[in-house]
Amino acid sequence: MPPRSEGPEEVPISGDDDVVRVRQLVRTYAQQTKLSLVDQTKLVTAASELARNTLIYGGGGFARVEEVSDGRRAGVRASFHDEGPGIPDLTLALADGWSSGSGLGLGLSGARRLVDEFELDTEVGRGTVVTVVKWKR
């Protein structure tokens, strides 16, 4: 077991080995929050899609992962930050099968289905922050 992590932790995303590192960090938090194996897998998969988006479409950035609580239950929050071109058409970007790049167009829409909370903050020319939360059941 990796050492228990306290507070938010950040990982830079500047190459595709960083995507692997983000997955590992999110898994560590999901395990210590005791998410079920299926929920761990869903969250890590969503994180993998979002970290790749940060790298490919955002031109790199960083991920922040932390344990959160709403008073009743614990969860894991992961956010993905870039200072890339931003997303001009959100409806389109969140549609299944639409891709501005060479992907399958499942990244954003698929990641959204795998988590409990999904927030997208983007501005053309400024960048994008995607935040997801998975709660313990």
Add this chain to the structure above:
Amino acid sequence: MERVPILKIGGVLLVSIQIDLQDQSVLALQEDLAEKICATGAHGVVIDISAVEIVDSFIGRMFATIASISRLFDADTVVVGMRPAVAITLVELGLTLGGVRTALDLERGMKILGQLGRGRDF
């Protein structure tokens, strides 16, 4: 970047993924497999993912790509050993892997290849 080894058993190429795959490793594996199928004349490819903890859209697409490439070399591909949590996640992600043959485990995967290649010398 880590490379995934490809083993040859008779007319079958066996790929057992034991590392946390980064995108470059995925692309390298596709190329290595194409070369190896061509060089060996293998009739079948088995991809064992029993040690794989997550399959995202990039890795999932690799299975479909490998199946299509091997088809061009007259070889069949079977993906074996998918974990239940991975299967549930893939479906929710929206990736159904249509066109990719799967089997529960390596033994059944080899059996499927044997049936598909009946009459061939395995």
